[in-house]
Amino acid sequence: MSQTSIIRGSHLFTVPGPDGRWAALENGAIFQRDGIVEDIGAYSAILAAHPDAPVVGSDRSIVLPGFINGHHHVGLTPTQLGSPDLPLELWLIHRLRARYVDPYLDTLYSAFEMLASGVTTVQHIRAGTIGSIQQSEAAAREILRAYQDVGMRVSLSFSVRDQNRLVYGDDAAFVASLPEELQSKTNWHLSRFEASVDEYIELFHTLRADYSGARLVELQLAPANLHWCSDGTLRKFADVSEKYDVPIHIHLLETKYQKDYGLKRTGRSAFEHVASLGIAGSRVTIGHGVWTTESDLDLIADSGTHLCHNCSSNFRLRSGIAPVNEFRSRGINIALGVDEAGINDNRDMLQEMRLVLNAHRKQGMDTSDVPTPAEVLTMATIGGARTTPFGENLGSLKVGCCADLVTFDWDRISYPYLDDNTPVLDALIRRATPRDIQLVMVNGKVVYKDGVFTGIDQRDVLEKLSAHMQRPLTEAEQSGMMLGEALLPYARDFYRS
Incomplete structure (x- = not known):
């Protein structure tokens, strides 16, 4: 039996025009x-054509396409897990202290926050590949179960790396530079990365x-990034992407140290190098791109x-300010990602x-x-959709697209006063x-x-997550906490040299 509904509003922002502006359909419905x-038009006409369909929204609702978080990793934030905002390279070392969090509960925690702010689709990049491929597969299935239970659309990937796991240099050389008492502990950490690149590609398949039959x-x-991947690994991913027409999302040029690494390793920019290996084009998204050059x-x-x-991540981890105006002036498609957590965590x-x-x-004065x-709305909708396997089916509200x-509530946004000359969309983006x-x-399903949340008990999930995090530290967690703190000064010296 078909599931139908009518969504009405005083203003429907369905798709931008050729000039990039989102014109509103007033007193309209979907x-x-x-x-x-299936149909868009005046509310009276839509209701007359489909009189038996239930109606959601009202004549005081503003309707927008669902937002797309184009770059996401975790539920409990690094701050919640004990890591402060440090420069990225030091922050990654400090993150060795992070506790294990149940992937199902962790995923639901951040999904609640995303859905509650209008995000209907997320690109979930599972960071960190400690353990066996069987453990990674089990975590992936729990992550996907969480999104299915809460009713959110997801594109999942694993951030795969095969080198330079601690600093932007050879692991063995870095370990050898450490005091003897730290070497065995660091080697223990490195030994926990059991799964190979080929195993991760097989897991993808x-x-x-x-x-394949799951619509969401x-x-x-x-x-993961140029410094974390050998050329052979990058070629493998480029080949799989081309053969199966699957998107790639790669962190790149997030910090000045990454820019310097690319020049040192390849004699050219990081993007020029990955492009030469086949990682460029309409199937590829660069995450961050803060340190891109004019030629890049x-x-x-x-x-x-x-x-x-x-944007938030770049500020919080002192990576710099991405040249967004340069992206825009060249017509580069831009998605938005909240990354680990936004500016308010x-x-x-x-x-x-x-x-x-x-x-x-x-x-x-200009x-x-x-x-x-x-434009920002376009980045958060159509721009993000183009970076996902869902493509043009998301990001706008037009016939044939997904009903996301x-x-x-316009009355809440405009209360207690809003000048009549303030455009509705401007007010929403600035105030909502x-x-x-x-x-x-x-x-097509109301999930919030x-x-x-209509399909899952948020309070029950959060209580379970809280109880889960009250358990005693495991021996491995204690070792990771001590190692993360102990390696910080040596990592700092590595980047200063």
């Missing part, structure tokens, strides 16, 4: 059947086949490669959009050529918070309404 948009699940590829940007634009802008996409809106303003609210959307969201729909 009719969806089994998760696909297994999961992709097993979830896709799999993609994520070679031209090559990225010419090749049709995408960029995912992780949560996964609030509305907050991330507002940060991006304000972070790239130029000094002076108010043109900076991101507009409409979010409705806002999660408390203003009425409902979130994924694949009036602050309540």
Whole structure:
């Protein structure tokens, strides 16, 4: 039996026009059947055509496409797990102290925050590959079970690496530079990376086949970064991507140290090098890209490669400010990612959009050529969709697209006063918070309404997560905590040399 509904609003922002602006359909409605948009028009006409369909939203609702978090890793944040904001390279060492968190509960924790801020699709990049391939597979299935239970759309990948696990240099050479009492402990840590690159590629094929019929699940590829991957590994991922037409998401040029590493290793920029190995083009997204050069940007634009802008992360880990205005001027597709956590240590996409809106303003009297609210909305919707395996089926509300959307309470946004000349979309992007969201729909199903998740008990999940984190530290967790602290000064010296 078909599942249908009508979503109405005072203003529907369905798709941007050729000029990039999102024109509103006033007093309009969307009719969806089994998760696909079938009809859009005036509310009166849609209701007359489908009189038996249930109606959600109201004549005071603002309707937008669901947001897409283009770059996500974990649930409990590094701050919650005891790691402060440090420069990225030191932060990664300190993160060795992170405790094990049940992947099902951890995933649900961040999914609650994302959905509550209007995110309907997430690119989940499973970072860290400690343990056997069987352990990674078990974690992947628990992550996907969590997203299925909460009703969120996901593209899952593993951030795979095969070298330089501690610093941007040879593991054995770094270990040899350490005091003798630290060498055995560090080698113990390195020995825990049991799974090979080929095993991860095989796991990708297994999961992709097993979830081929799941409408809310896709799999993609994520070679971790140039410094973490040998040329052979990068070629393998490029070959798989081309053969199966699967997207790649690669961290690249996040910090100055990564830029310097690329030049030292290859004699050219990191992007030029990975592009020479086949990692460039419309199937490839660069995560961060803070330290891209002018020639990089031209090559990225010419090749049709995408960029995912992780503004909060770049600020928090002192990586720099990505040249977003340069991305924009070249017509490069931009997605938005909240990464580990946003500027307020949560996964609030509305907050991330507002940060991006304000972070790239130029000094002076010229108010043109900076991101507009409409552009930021495009980044958070269509821009993100293009970086996922779901592609053009997401990010806008037009006939044939997925019925993934979010409705806002206009009265809450505009209360106690809003000048009539303030554009509705501008006001929403500048003012809306999660408390203003009425409902979130994924694949035609309302998964969040009036602050309540419809398919899962949020309080029960959070209580289980809290109880899980009260357990005593394991021996491995204690060792990781001590090692992360002990290695910090040696890692700092490595980058200073």
